[in-house]
Amino acid sequence: MGFASVFSVTTMLLMLGAMLLILLNINIFMRDTQESVGDITIFLLEEITAEDAKAVDDHLRDDAGIAELRFYTKEEAYEIFKDSWEEKGYLLEGMVGAFQPYYVVVLADINESHQFVSDIRTMPGVDLVNYSQDLIDRIEAISRTVQYAGIIVVAALVLISFFVISNTIKLTVVAREKEIEVMRYVGAGSGMIEGPFVIEGMLFGLVGAAVAFLLIYLGYRELFERYSEQFFQLSSSQMMHPLLIRKEFVIIFAVMGAGVGMLGSLFSLRKYRRI
């Protein structure tokens, strides 16, 4: 039953952690995207020929519908990205090769975006065109769905964990019923009687939290290492670095795990609280 308690807390916190990570990254993307609503980012192939590069450049500079045009070499792209990570920027040392040169275009009329994007995409040397506006609505809808579904699932798992821990502690209490009764008659207070069981429940919760944290942190770190670059290319936004969320997740998981454990224990002891 102890294993069941730990397992249920681990599952609950894994779901909570996954939901939080998804929402965090969506929020970052939303923030970055909204800052550049109307920006169109045009990534060039690393191996673009000089001729193709000039053709793209001329096309853009000759387009009267462009209000703003900025070009970034891959070195500049690397520096910008590194700066956006502030004190964690050192983590990107030596990764300039992973970046591509790109243009940022702001159209005079955002309604021309569709046509502009479909034209530029066909030009040789153009790798990827990020076009933010239509993504925002879709991402917002996804974010809401993730939030609602996540809340429902996590709430259900919290309840399950609560009752599993409560039943586990109840078994322990029943096994020690004689001892509890003697304690009551010799004048032990509720704190003395209930304390060990509450601690036991909290320990189940904390162990579950520790396991969940390790799994979510190591899993997310692996995901980050594999896909953060592609994420940036697809979205012009960076994934939340695992190190940035480590401390907060430890606290959230520990509080939730210990909290559910403690409440589950107290619930199972309510019958024995009669004085």
Place this chain on the structure above:
Amino acid sequence: MIEFQNVSRVYKNQVRALDDVSFHIAPGEFVFLIGESGAGKSTLIKLLLREEVPNFGKVLYQGNNVASIRARRIPRHRQSMGVVFQDFRLLDDRTVFDNISFALEIFGYPNAQIKRKVADVLELVDLTRKAGSYPNQLSGGERQRVSIARAMVNNPALLIADEPTGNLDPDTSWEILRALRDINNTGTTILMATHASDIVNRMRKRVLELHSGHLVRDEEGGAYSVQA
């Protein structure tokens, strides 16, 4: 020390477990509480222990109204009493010493003090040589004496014995009564609920007799004659 003033206890099904009961027990007395099953003996003890409160009247213990004791102070109230049960209620996985010291450990007494107090009460009940034994290695009488020792280890002013000889043969019962008498001689008040007529008749202590919740007799040097 103990005073019941017109105490009545009525349960939800309208059963009057105690009906207008009044008596006073002075410090140092030895009192038998007798009556048929269902007479109200257990209810009277529960009222003293503050497991229940009277519907009418007052239960006073050492001058304090037991019913008005706040919930968080009830443990302290019970620390001033020792309770001995018919079924001993020893912890089978602990030795005699540990069963008794348990009552002190939960209050954080230092080890040296625990050893001394446990040794004293074991001597009181003549079980010093059995300190390392487990309950299943003891006779019924020895187990009850361990229970008495545990009840006495905190030097309570009152010892409540609820049918302490109920599971014992006559000879062993007398062992227990001698132990209780010795304890009473040290000044501890004894209130003993019992069906053991021979013990009551032989000891001729004060008798409180309950019948259907009423106190029908309060007699010094009384004999056991339960009303039909």
